[in-house]
Amino acid sequence: xxxxxxxxxxxxxxxxxxxxxxxxxxxxxxxxxxxxxxxxxxxxxxxxxxxxxxxxxxxxxxxxxxxxxxxxxxxxxxxxxxxxxxxxxxxxxxxxxxxxxxxxxxxxxxxxxxxxxxxxxxxxxxxxxxxxxxxxxxxxxxxxxxxxxxxxxxxxxxxxxxxxxxxxxxxxxxxxxxxxxxxxxxxxxxxxxxxxx
Numbered sequence: 001x002x003x004x005x006x007x008x009x010x011x012x013x014x015x016x017x018x019x020x021x022x023x024x025x026x027x028x029x030x031x032x033x034x035x036x037x038x039x040x041x042x043x044x045x046x047x048x049x050x051x052x053x054x055x056x057x058x059x060x061x062x063x064x065x066x067x068x069x070x071x072x073x074x075x076x077x078x079x080x081x082x083x084x085x086x087x088x089x090x091x092x093x094x095x096x097x098x099x100x101x102x103x104x105x106x107x108x109x110x111x112x113x114x115x116x117x118x119x120x121x122x123x124x125x126x127x128x129x130x131x132x133x134x135x136x137x138x139x140x141x142x143x144x145x146x147x148x149x150x151x152x153x154x155x156x157x158x159x160x161x162x163x164x165x166x167x168x169x170x171x172x173x174x175x176x177x178x179x180x181x182x183x184x185x186x187x188x189x190x191x192x193x194x195x196x197x
Contacts, residue, residue: 003030004063005155005186006051011060013046020046023060033177033187044190045083048157051188052080065155076104079153081144083160083190089133093124093143096132097150104151111150118146123172137164145176156180159190 006028013021021043028034038044049055051062053070062069065077087096094115101111119125122142127135132143141164148156158177162170177187 003066004028005030005032005065006034006063006188008051008062009060011047011050011062012058013043013050013055014058021050021057028186028188030186031181031184033181033189036188036190045159048080048159048188048190052078052157076151077154079148079151079156081148081156081158081161083163085140085144087132087140087143087147089131091132092130093119093128093132093146096143097147100147101150106151114150114152118149121149121176122146138166138169141165142169142172145173149176149180152183153185156185156187157190158187161189161191 004027006026008024008026011021011024012019024043024047036044036047046055050057051064051069053075064071064074067074091099097115097118098108098111101114102108106114116125119128122145124139124142124146127139132140135143141161145158145161148158158173161173165173177189180187
């Protein structure tokens with residue numbers, strides 16, 4: 001295992017009387033594809049949100065890319081496909097990718113090259129002129145994957161990435177994961193499906 005990209009020590013989250021995450025300790029090395037497996041409601045998505053700094057932990061510690069979880073400098077190097085997402089229906093795929101790229105600090109010149117590559121990668125180039133409001137669930141999942149990749153992340157979180165995808169779409173996700181691993185990206189794959197992991 002290479003340099004640690006994700007590290008947690010006794011990470012815990014309690015909502016009222018419910019313990020959502022109980023003392024999670026894990027280490028994920030650079031370039032790994034890490035499968036985070038568990039049934040629905042087991043606290044997987046809450047764990048990811050704590051790692052990203054979207055939810056504050058009740059106790060414990062977490063680090064991403066050598067920095068405290070949630071720190072802006074680390075988050076710029078992270079891609080995230082959430083399980084449940086909503087994109088602005090009035091945007092085109094390119095506009096969405098430009099918006100997310102600019103949030104990551106990417107230049108417009110870099111995005112002009114990156115956006116067509118991503119749309120081609122996820123098979124949405126023929127739909128580049130459509131508004132996201134006209135997209136099917138599977139198409140939205142694909143554009144969600146593209147936005148997670150827009151900044152060429154060092155660390156990629158995929159929360160139930162094949163949800164709503166047909167067999168060809170699921171194969172596309174597996175191919176992208178393999179290509180990202182070849183690039184040296186660390187991938188944290190969150191799923192309740194053993195076959196997917």
